[in-house]
Amino acid sequence: MCGIVGYTGGRAALDVVLDGLERLEYRGYDSAGITVQAAGGLATGKRAGKLVNLRKALADDPLPEAAVGIGHTRWATHGGPTDLNAHPHLDDDRRVAVVHNGIIENFAALRSELAARGHVLRSETDTEVVAHLLGEVFAGDLAEAMRVVCRRLEGAFTLVAVHADQPGVVVGARRNSPLVVGRGAGENFLASDVAAFIAFTREAVELGQDQVVELRADGVSVTDFQGRPAVVREYHVDWDASAAEKGGYDYFMLKEIAEQPKAVADTLLGRIGTDGQLTMGELALELGPVEKVVIVACGTAYHAGAIAKYAIEHWTRLPCEVEVASEFRYRDPILDRRTLVIAISQSGETMDTLMALRHAREQGAKVLAICNTNGSTIPRESDAVLYTHAGPEVAVASTKAFLTQLVACYLIALHLGQVRGTAPDPAGLVGQLCAAPAQVGRVLHTMEPVRALARSLADAHAVLFLGRHVGYPVALEGALKLKELAYMHAEGFAAGELKHGPIALIEDGLPVIVVVPSPRGHSVLHEKIVSNIQEIRARGARTIVIAEEGDHAVAPYADHLIRIPATHGLLQPLVATVPLQVFACELATAKGHEVDQPRNLAKSVTVE
CATH class of the missing domain: 3.60.20.10 (Aminohydrolase, N-terminal nucleophile (Ntn) domain)
Structure with missing residues (x-):
């Protein structure tokens, strides 16, 4: 480290x-x-x-x-x-x-x-x-x-x-x-x-x-x-050197948040042909015999894997497990030559993930790496690698690496779905992926109210995050960013678990950020999370709601409403995560903390 x-x-x-x-x-x-x-x-x-x-x-x-x-x-x-x-x-x-x-x-x-x-x-x-x-x-x-x-x-x-x-x-x-x-x-x-x-x-x-x-x-x-x-x-x-400099921004994290539209576009570049078809030449693996997918990762990369699980299972009909890499090899996981292990690491040197990768290969599994760093150990020891092309990420709290890891996961899921013939409307999904850079850019241009909200909460002692479906890992990632940067109690919960314990934490004025699924693709989940918002608001929570444009059902129950572009439900994390990054960065700044180098943390965890 x-x-x-x-x-x-x-x-x-x-x-x-x-x-x-x-x-x-x-x-x-x-x-x-x-x-x-x-x-x-x-x-x-x-x-x-x-x-x-x-x-x-x-x-x-x-x-x-x-x-x-x-x-x-x-x-x-x-x-x-x-x-x-x-x-x-x-x-x-x-x-x-x-x-x-x-x-x-x-x-x-x-x-x-x-x-x-x-x-x-x-x-x-x-x-x-x-x-x-x-x-x-x-x-x-x-x-x-x-x-x-x-x-x-x-x-x-x-x-x-x-x-x-x-x-x-x-x-x-x-x-x-x-x-x-x-x-x-x-x-x-x-x-x-x-x-x-x-x-x-x-x-x-x-x-x-x-x-x-x-x-x-x-x-x-x-x-x-x-x-x-x-x-x-x-x-x-x-x-070159200019890519690793602040370029006029006060912090590297601000620069890297702003670079996300380009980073997402660069990760898609060369992997989608002019005919709208995937061209995944890097995946020189025999994927036909795959019967199970296991994702291993740590921290923010683990949250990317947790989101990928939804897409992989929906588009491929393969069972997918997501493992904290530091626990993986110690629980004797069931792996064989029909298992595809996806190892996600920004640096390619994350020791826990590297050890998990080696254990998987010893068991005969094929390993596919998702990585941002050319020449690093994890890609070299994998059977294939999908580089994210995010460019250097200097801030310890990951932003553009996370979004590009998500894109890489979606590309792999779609490719697997095409190989298996199970992906519904792959051309339409590819088209929506191609729209992601512009959508992320739109979100970034509407963030001033989020910054103002963050500054107003500088004295808050805790923030809770709720989500359903892919919104749940987004909630986990939002909470992690706040822990890393603002040094405050922040927890992410599956909204359906609210009544099984976490609702006891709700008190008057407690900020709760809710990631709302699209009412178009997940109408039942949408109805349920609107009920969750009503439940916490009735108990005094200050509700901060992230919802797509055109979702009018949530408006009466949101003390603060953050709009994001409407997209395919599984792709929503690409736009829903951005306000949480901005929120954490601004709140940490308002508290007077060092944004790029938070205490006790380092960018690459190269020890177990």
């Missing part, structure tokens, strides 16, 4: 690394640190808190000029967010420095061994043991020392190191944790995300599982942990 940057080349390493860390701060902002390889040895600066604290410290006490450096932004696991626990960590002689992402599971045993041999470990982290081990085994070749040490480590980790006695060299290693190479002219980069070096190069190299990479200014070499040369895949990043 941490951000890692390494550089060797002809530029000022301090500037390159700090610039990269700034682009990766969304991955962790408990502390930050940097080590440069200077003429007199290694020089290090690190501070608890956000990157700005490190910048201030370096302004007061500058590091020497250098052309090689490594840096880190931390999301704390072992040890609190203090100066001492901040990375990089050094060995006793201060000749080797290491930054690390992940968890080294056998660090306690290794730490005891080192202490018994006279090493003094000063931090509470698992990372520091690696610096001491590297210092012990180094014999002039840092890459070989890294291979030796990695063979002793258990767990998931990315490691990047420099040594004072091997000038111009940066070495990295990865197991179950992201690390990518950026290739430049007379310079090379290492990072946990391409965003770190996108201002300097768009040429990248994937690193595979259990590989060690040695960077010099004039070249890159990759081996496995045993020292055998490894085959790697090079690729071109199809977005």
Whole structure:
């Protein structure tokens, strides 16, 4: 979950690394640190808190000029967010420095061994043991020392190191944790995300599982942990530095909400032919024998999967299960070669989802990934992948990634339905999908009353969300956004469950947001949810109702009415979610919270 940057080349390493860390701060902002390889040895600066604290410290006490450096932004696991626990960590002689992402599971045993041999470990982290081990085994070749040490480590980790006695060299290693190479002219980069070096190069190299990479200014070499040369895949990043900048918005989240019409259109691009037919060439899977679909995901991606379940079962007549990825492999799920597992992850590095994917493949299931990040681990380990093409998403709270995941799920559901001959009116559904970018744009242009409403609720202590059918996962997603950003009690409920307990929470003035299904496609559900609105309003709730244009039945019972375009009932989440994103962002801003970097959270959860 941490951000890692390494550089060797002809530029000022301090500037390159700090610039990269700034682009990766969304991955962790408990502390930050940097080590440069200077003429007199290694020089290090690190501070608890956000990157700005490190910048201030370096302004007061500058590091020497250098052309090689490594840096880190931390999301704390072992040890609190203090100066001492901040990375990089050094060995006793201060000749080797290491930054690390992940968890080294056998660090306690290794730490005891080192202490018994006279090493003094000063931090509470698992990372520091690696610096001491590297210092012990180094014999002039840092890459070989890294291979030796990695063979002793258990767990998931990315490691990047420099040594004072091997000038111009940066070495990295990865197991179950992201690390990518950026290739430049007379310079090379290492990072946990391409965003770190996108201002300097768009040429990248994937690193595979259990590989060690040695960077010099004039070249890159990759081996496995045993020292055998490894085959790697090079690729071109199809977005530039401007895509990862705020572009005049106060927050990345605001920018990414505004980018959703384009992101949805880009996800559809190339997958619908001029004749209106689906062209899903990426799905090079034999789907005929599929008898069951299982979706695994976490957080917001799980909510996308929960919505996909409705579409898949309705359009394919296949049973579909949706699983929280962190629970999946521990309950002994029933999988076989007739099961299609869909793994959803924005980053492609979500550790819980990756472990679920691996378990599914061990059981013989086919795995299809939905992902936004080219070259990441989950797509590489899947049988096929559908990229969402949302572009970089920097804000921790996901917005455009969620909508594009929904689109990808709809495309897969329709494709499966066509393969099976079960999809009703596929051409009409494709046409309505194609209308989604414009509809999302229409919603965005009507959001000022939602912003005003959010500001008026800045002192509310709780908000409840209700929904039926696909509106239920939308309610869950709305509640999650409010928890993430506004740090307040927010819960989403299936509206039909209201009388089975949650109605006890209703009190005078409590804001309740209700996602109303279309009266056209779900008339019975519509009638029932109107009754739910009346029930909570009678008990003093302040009703905030999201309903499609032309739905007049809800108006008498809505204290605040938010209109969305009428669309196919299963596609309604594409437009119904947007007001909830805007609402959460504005309410958090009114409370004075950091929108892009909410407390205790990081963008990519790369540890279990």
